[in-house]
Amino acid sequence: xxxxxxxxxxxxxxxxxxxxxxxxxxxxxxxxxxxxxxxxxxxxxxxxxxxxxxxxxxxxxxxxxxxxxxxxxxxxxxxxxxxxxxxxxxxxxxxxxxxxxxxxxxxxxxxxxxxxxxxxxxxxxxxxxxxxxxxxxxxxxxxxxxxxxxxxxxxxxxxxxxxxxxxxxxxxxxxxxxxxxxxxxxxxxxxxxxxxxxxxxxxxxxxxxxxxxxxxxxxxxxxxxxxxxxxxxxxxxxxxxxxxxxxxxxxxxxxxxxxxxxxxxxxxxxxxxxxxxxxxxxxxxx
Amino acid sequence: xxxxxxxxxxxxxxxxxxxxxxxxxxxxxxxxxxxxxxxxxxxxxxxxxxxxxxxxxxxxxxxxxxxxxxxxxxxxxxxxxxxxxxxxxxxxxxxxxxxxxxxxxxxxxxxxxxxxxxxxxxxxxxxxxxxxxxxxxxxxxxxxxxxxxxxxxxxxxxxxxxxxxxxxxxxxxxxxxxxxxxxxxxxxxxxxxxxxxxxxxxxxxxxxxxxxxxxxxxxxxxxxxxxxxxxxxxxxxxxxxxxxxxxxxxxxxxxxxxxxxxxxxxxxxxxxxxxxxxxxxx
Numbered sequence: 001x002x003x004x005x006x007x008x009x010x011x012x013x014x015x016x017x018x019x020x021x022x023x024x025x026x027x028x029x030x031x032x033x034x035x036x037x038x039x040x041x042x043x044x045x046x047x048x049x050x051x052x053x054x055x056x057x058x059x060x061x062x063x064x065x066x067x068x069x070x071x072x073x074x075x076x077x078x079x080x081x082x083x084x085x086x087x088x089x090x091x092x093x094x095x096x097x098x099x100x101x102x103x104x105x106x107x108x109x110x111x112x113x114x115x116x117x118x119x120x121x122x123x124x125x126x127x128x129x130x131x132x133x134x135x136x137x138x139x140x141x142x143x144x145x146x147x148x149x150x151x152x153x154x155x156x157x158x159x160x161x162x163x164x165x166x167x168x169x170x171x172x173x174x175x176x177x178x179x180x181x182x183x184x185x186x187x188x189x190x191x192x193x194x195x196x197x198x199x200x201x202x203x204x205x206x207x208x209x210x211x212x213x214x215x216x217x218x219x220x221x222x223x224x225x226x227x228x229x230x231x232x233x234x235x236x237x238x239x240x241x242x243x244x245x246x247x248x249x250x251x252x253x254x255x256x257x258x259x260x261x262x263x264x265x266x267x268x269x270x271x272x273x274x275x276x277x278x279x280x281x282x283x284x285x286x
Numbered sequence: 287x288x289x290x291x292x293x294x295x296x297x298x299x300x301x302x303x304x305x306x307x308x309x310x311x312x313x314x315x316x317x318x319x320x321x322x323x324x325x326x327x328x329x330x331x332x333x334x335x336x337x338x339x340x341x342x343x344x345x346x347x348x349x350x351x352x353x354x355x356x357x358x359x360x361x362x363x364x365x366x367x368x369x370x371x372x373x374x375x376x377x378x379x380x381x382x383x384x385x386x387x388x389x390x391x392x393x394x395x396x397x398x399x400x401x402x403x404x405x406x407x408x409x410x411x412x413x414x415x416x417x418x419x420x421x422x423x424x425x426x427x428x429x430x431x432x433x434x435x436x437x438x439x440x441x442x443x444x445x446x447x448x449x450x451x452x453x454x455x456x457x458x459x460x461x462x463x464x465x466x467x468x469x470x471x472x473x474x475x476x477x478x479x480x481x482x483x484x485x486x487x488x489x490x491x492x493x494x495x496x497x498x499x500x501x502x503x504x505x506x507x508x509x510x511x512x513x514x515x516x517x518x519x520x521x522x523x524x525x526x527x528x529x530x531x532x533x534x535x536x537x538x539x540x541x542x543x544x545x546x547x548x549x550x551x552x553x554x555x556x557x558x559x560x561x562x563x564x565x566x567x568x
Contacts, residue, residue, distance in 0.1 A: 091459055093385070120462030130453040134476050144461035147471050192457070199461060 039064040039203060039233040040085060045099035047080050047089055054080045056257040057099070062203075062250075067225060067234045069248030069265065071241060073280065076254040078237045079127075082205045085235065086122035087115040103203070120148075123201035127208040129188035131180030131195070137163075138176040140191055144199040162194040166224055186217025193224065204228065206236040210243065222247050241281055245269050253277045321547065328544025331537040341507050341523075347534050351542055353509050354518040357424070358546075360511065361503060361519055362493050364428025369435035370485060376436075377443025377481075382469055384448075393444070400437035407433050408498035416502060424510070424517040427503025431492040438491065442484025446477040479560050486557040490550045496521035520546045 040062035047055035054077045062068050062085075070078040083089040084097055087108060100107045108118045131140045141159045145152050152158070159176065163169040168190045172183070180191055189209060196204060206225075210218040225234060225247045238244050244251050245265060252262040253274075261268060261277045272278045279285055335350045342349030376396075380389050408430050415426040450473050458468035474481070504516040505526060511517075520542050527539035 086460070088456065088460060091456070116462050116464050118462075119460060124456075124460035126453060126456060126460070128453055130451070130457040132454060132457065132472060132476070134478075143458075144463070147458060147461065147463040147467055149467075195457075195461065 037064045038062065039104065041100075041102040041105075042081075042085070043100040043102065045081075045084055045097065045101060047077070047084055047097045048095065049092065050094040054257050055084070055097075058259050060252055060259055060262055062233060062235060064233050065229060065231065066249040067229050067236060067247055068250045068252065069244035070235065070237045070252050070254060071239070071244050071280075072254035072260075073285065074239065077257040078254045079207050081254065082124075082207055082235055082237050085203070085205055086119045086124055088119070088124060090115070120144075120199055121201055122203040122205060123196035123199060125189070125193050125196055125204065125206040125209045128212050129185055129192050131183070131188050131191050133179065133181045135180060136177045137172050137180050137183070137191065140180040141194050141198050143195055148199075158198050162198040163191075165197055165227070166190040166194045167220065168194060184217070186213050186220060189213060189217065189221060190224065193221075197228075201232070203233045203235065206234065208237050208239065211239065218243070241269075253280060255280070324540065324544050324547050328540040328542075331539075331541030332544065336538065336541055340509070344532075349538075351518075351520065351523055351538065351545075353506065354520045354523040354542065355545070356509070356511070357503070357506070357518040358493060358520045358549075360424060360517060361427045361431055361499070362489055364424065364513075365431035365435055365492055366485070366489065368429060368432035369439055369488070372432075373436050373439025373488075374443050374481060374485075376440045378447065378469065378474060380440065380444040381447035381473075384444075392440075396437040396440045399433075400441070403497075404434055404495050405497035405500075408501050411498065412501040419514070421514070422502060422504035422516040423514045424503055425513045427499050427517060427519070428513075430498035430502045431495060434492050434495060434498060435488040438488040439485055442488070443477070443481050446480035446484065447473055449480070450476045483557040483560045486553050486560070490553040490557070493550055493553070494521055494546055496525050500525075 038061045042058050042060045042062070045055055045058040045060075046053060058081060070081060072078050080089055085101055085108075089095050089097060097109065099109075101109060103118070103121065107113070108115075108122075132143055135143060138155075138159050139146065141162050142152050142155055144150075145155075145158070160169060160173075163172065168187060171187060172178075172191075180188065183191060189212070193204075193209075210221050213221065222243065225236065228234060229249075236244075236247065248265045250262065251265040251268040253260045253268065253272075253276075255276055261272060261274045263273070267273075268277060269281060272281065333350075335348060336352075337350060337355065338352050339348070339350035340353055341351065376392060380393055383389050411426050411430040411433065415429055416422055419426070454472050454476060455468055458472040459465070463472075499519055499522050503519055503522070505522050506516045506518045524539045524542045524546070527535040527542070530536070
């Protein structure tokens with residue numbers, strides 16, 4: 001606990017506090033409402049694989065232009081949760097959901113909503129970098145537009161903008177014709193983020209985006225998340241608690257398909273309200 | 287004691303390695319002896335006339351197999367025309383809907399069909415096409431070859447699509463791309479070099495088929511380019527000439543065999559090179 005707490009405090013410049021003793025009077029929820037509006041509201045979300053229920057009624061707000069981290073031990077449903085936010089969960093065979101996910105107040109699971117349009121507004125970055133191997137770097141960035149049959153008349157501008165935003169432009173600008181697969185793992189992941197940004201999404205879901213990367217590449221992606229938070233609403237799944245502490249404004253702790261606790265990151269890591277959260281972040285299990 | 291067991295392991299290792307080496311050597315002996323035999327016997331029969339002239343009437347020396355060469359190309363072309371779109375699309379269906387009931391049935395049928403002797407396919411097409419139209423035809427021959435190609439093309443397409451990582455599908459879907467576009471422009475596109483290889487191997491196989499052509503395309507001593515006429519082909523011509531009593535025809539049969547083997551070899555090698563390129567691109 002102390003190790004993590006001090007690392008957060010060092011990072012955020014928050015004065016070290018004694019857990020529990022100095023708990024603020026105001027409720028955490030109230031303080032949250034002041035900082036941002038809700039981009040997404042998840043209501044009573046249940047997710048199933050066949051008959052197995054992997055999410056058991058999740059209620060969670062996701063705030064606009066903030067970074068929300070989802071943490072929890074393996075198998076707690078955190079990946080499934082983000083995949084429900086852009087309707088990727090239903091791509092898996094026998095997978096289904098109940099409940100509502102409101103994006104700007106509209107339920108993305110409503111009957112007249114097309115999953116394809118949802119996914120254009122809610123982009124996704126995956127655990128393993130997955131650039132298209134048949135395309136070069138330029139085409140990978142434009143893949144979202146091309147594959148959707150959209151115009152790429154401003155292609156060059158979009159490529160430069162997107163790659164600059166992920167700080168990859170200087171590294172690849174002379175080799176845009178090379179295969180995306182020729183890049184290093186960290187560069188590939190940033191290319192995938194650029195590919196996602198090229199479609200101008202409103203929300204970006206990141207499913208353990210750094211778990212296949214080395215520490216240096218991880219640091220770059222984290223720095224990138226810090227930049228992106230100004231324009232985008234970001235949800236990041238991570239099994240790395242330090243990472244959550246470093247990048248997230250809000251953190252949600254999932255356990256066995258349930259949301260145990262959701263609060264501002266500094267509260268979760270310094271004064272968790274739930275014993276299980278504290279046990280997890282102090283490394284007693286997980 | 288440890289030394290003894292080490293020596294024993296080493297001995298067994300050498301013995302097994304030696305046996306494998308000899309077996310591998312023996313396995314290529316037939317291939318190379320066929321190639322050598324065909325080349326040495328066939329080279330003498332090759333000349334310009336062989337590629338440009340029609341067969342001469344019985345008893346007359348000379349002439350060539352130009353019609354059979356073109357005929358083989360036409361038949362194989364027809365077979366591709368029928369089998370490629372059907373096989374590739376069926377393969378896509380099998381890979382995309384792999385657990386549907388229909389897929390199970392189609393997959394099983396394709397496997398059974400690829401084991402059916404080619405002469406059976408010939409008889410089937412004879413009954414279905416030749417008897418109903420009343421005459422042998424290039425069309426019937428093309429259909430027979432297509433039926434032989436079909437299961438190979440279908441199953442290769444399916445297997446190669448299955449090799450494409452699912453992450454790429456998710457990447458496409460995650461970008462808000464419709465499912466059919468992801469299938470065609472990501473999955474099939476990625477598997478394309480492999481699918482092309484599978485198609486080429488299937489072509490190489492049917493190019494040398496004789497049995498299914500005997501009662502479908504039959505044979506033709508003249509050009510016969512039309513779809514509803516009988517048509518000559520290299521394998522059938524080889525068969526006809528080889529069983530004839532004439533020395534000159536035997537010579538030409540060997541030459542035709544050499545041309546056919548070369549064609550198949552070139553197709554095979556091209557297919558392998560394509561595969562190697564694909565692997566290197568990874």
